[in-house]
Amino acid sequence: MTEIQNAALSWQRAFVLHSKPFSESSLLVSLFCEKQGSVTVLAKGARSRRSPQKGNLQPFTPLLVRYTGKGEVKTLTGIEAISLSLPLSTTYLYSGFYLNELILRVLEHNTDCSELFLAYLNSLQQLALQADHIESILRRFELTLLKHLGYGVDFLHCAGSGQPVSESMSYIYYPEKGFIASLMKKRESFTGYELLALANQSFPDELTRLAAKRFTRMALRPYIGSKPLKSRELFTQQFQ
Structure with missing residues (x-):
């Protein structure tokens, strides 16, 4: 057995x-x-x-x-x-539903998920305590989920030159290759400052949180598929 x-x-x-x-x-x-x-x-x-x-x-x-x-x-x-339900409310509750739907949509059956399970538990606890910005909590879980799925990304080095990422440079993400330096800052590019935030899973400002959201949505799209997430729709109806 x-x-x-x-x-x-x-x-x-x-x-x-x-x-x-x-x-x-x-x-x-x-x-x-x-x-x-x-x-x-x-x-x-x-x-x-x-x-x-x-x-x-x-x-x-x-x-x-x-x-x-x-x-x-x-x-x-x-x-x-084991204990009482974690007390989630308002936007934090809908964020919890988003995590649940994300797991349902992408997680494979019958695989050991110990690390991801702990990340999920920690995320729920942070949402219940309102211990951090919602977007930061969600992005950290999504990055852990991508790691569990085998989606490896080097945020610290330019995939073209191998050089360490520079905070002042701009980089374009190429799936299956990584981040490559770009002389022109484009709408889809990321700054080195944003990439270092992704590497550290620390998002101290709106700039880094928006960049992290843009990256995780891009990376999770092949796993989620084209069908809209119901939790996102409910969140938009309630709070926007």
Whole structure:
């Protein structure tokens, strides 16, 4: 039995990403599990009034879960809440929904996601505490997600010359190549100052936050596809 199969049979940390009704009394639940990534489980009887699972199967509640099954849809056999739900509100709540939808859209099934899971947990905690600018929290998670997906980018060196990035220079990003110095500053270019911020995952001002957003959207586009993210649409309707 593989390590991933063993993880399914034992308790592991997880969060609910999304759920929908299944039959009259059950739920079909999308989980983000520490050891197996994206997992779909059937929570039998979870919609009934007396179900002990009902209150726990909510987004942003730290859980311990256990499930069985060999098919694509597993059967939930145990669930415990580790703590109360993380208190997200207003724009921070919609940012949490964005993280959930992003994971659902791009994360592969049955892969160890320990590092990404910790990044997600840390992001939710920061959103709950409103500990940093929302855009900075989201960009750091997106960069960790890209790393998990194998999307490696060198922000510190010019891909053309190999020279260290200069704060005062402009660079154009070429997928599968990297950032190459450009003598002319164009709309799609990045400054060396912005690239160093991306390398450090530190975004102290609006300039670096906008540059990071532009880069992660560009890099995530092949994984997300052309279908709009519902969480972005909801955010725009509510706050813009």
